Amino acid sequence: MQIQVQSTTASAQVWWRLMRPHTLTASFVPVFIGTAMALFHNQLHIPLFIAMLTASVLVQAATNMINEYFDYVRGLDNEHSVGIGGTIVRDGVSPRTVRNLAILFYLFAVAIGVYICMESSWWVAAVGSLSILVSYLYSAGPIPISSTPLGELFSGLFMGPVIIMITYYIQTGMLTMDFILLSISVGLLIGAINLSNNIRDLDGDKEHGRKTLAILLGRPRAIKLLAAIFTAAFIITIALVFLGIVTPWVLLVIFSIPKAIQAVRQFQGKTLPYEMMPAMRSTAQLNTIFGLLLTAGLVIGFFTHS
Template sequence: MTKVIEADKGFKVWWHLTRPHTLTASFVPVLLGTAIALAINHETINFGLFLAMLIASMLIQAATNMFNEYYDYKLGLDNEHSVGIGGTIVRHGVAPKTIMIIALTFYFIAMLLGIYICAMTSWWLVAVGLVCMLIGYLYTGGPYPIAYSPFGELVSGAVMGMGIVLIAFFIQTKEVTIEAILISVPSMILVGAIMLSNNIRDIVGDTEGGRKTMAILVGRHNAVTILATFFIISYLWIIALVIFTPLSVWALLVLLSIKKPIQAIKLFRAKEKPLEVMPAMKYTAQTNTIFGFLLAIGLLASYLL
């Protein structure tokens, strides 16, 4: 019985290392890009490519989280009291080297999947994939980590939000269209919002650690205002596309998710301690997930109906 409990705890340790609540930032864009390909270009979906892209994206996201854990520990930013971390190093005694080996293994598997995707589509994607993987590493690794700068939201949004959507679209259609780019804009913004909410929560600790995030530079109050602006633009963008482009009215299903960002902003305004605002981060991540799913459903409904 004891061994079963220990095994269960061990699984939870490794599961938390991937920071599963962040993985929506990788699989939702893949789903959305595929839905755009079906609804806008009326393509027949290659499910092998879809699954390969989905798994590769999630592996890269999980590896990026592990690089984050490794380098935050190395730089002294994480300790056993830190909020929102996997905690495998500072709380569970896992060797940092082990974390790095797992992350690099995930990258290797993602590269194998990438080779399959390129062989089935275009070898130009090799360069794109390598750039994405390099950015994933440099987000917290290297001499000038992106996450410690004011550009974390921009880079993560562009690569994970818009970039993954467009790659998922391209492998199904062999092209990138203006329509796909326009529809992917809210995904870019909302992935950036996830990173911004994380930086708002960590503003005190990050300041002490020497980071220069957007939240630190503009101040907490303004950072929350920017987060609210991100949410507002995302919803207005889809409404504008429905009004001014051929995008189906079914895309307005995204409005059903509007409760989550409202909850996030209200909580960020009312509370400041990291533990108290953890639900606000959850609401922000849920906004990205639910918004993306509803938009994908709306696109599929427009195709089927």
């Protein structure tokens, strides 16, 4: 079946909205963290940092575009859908244009990846290629990852520890278990963004036959799981400090606890998607605040122990 959408000249604001800028922090915060970790080995290659940051943002933006394209093709999005870019269903941009732009972003990221590999290791190409494949299959394919209970796991793993460790590796040429353990806390919070999205979309996803984790658990238990994920992220970070594995300065992340409490409370008792948008925003903000505080803690810890 052909898809026909009335064409329009999209403004810069439309294209910006297509990339869902509120989600992009999940792509650049891990790069900040991985780079801050590399400081402990007195390593900071600015061009590699910029390249990794750009590639990560490009892949995240492409992921959002592919998600919008396939959700439209499958009939999941319409002009009344909450929390989408709406470039296709509300702004009249051709679905093919959105898909092709996503592919172009992927190609730009691959080109940058070649430079990164030339400056570090070609093993990075294997992990990077897998990350792009997961990014695409998150929304594409006969059984998209986003339609399964594994969405939170894949998004948390590849946008958390994988991005952080790639960033750390290309700067230092090594991996350390200490920082891998610390990166798990960030992965948990990125997975929580995915879970919050699925809690909001639970009813609509259920109607379209999806089997997300939120659907399997039900909204009340999914909200409890969200709170447990927040708690685990903080416990892991605090435990690593008390075990002497990472600098005590990373305890700055405790200042983001009020945002975690706010996100859970904003979900409780809500059933309509638009009512849960503030909770979703708070969850995304928690990841950003936590990640920036963690970065600051690592940087301060490096300079105070130099």
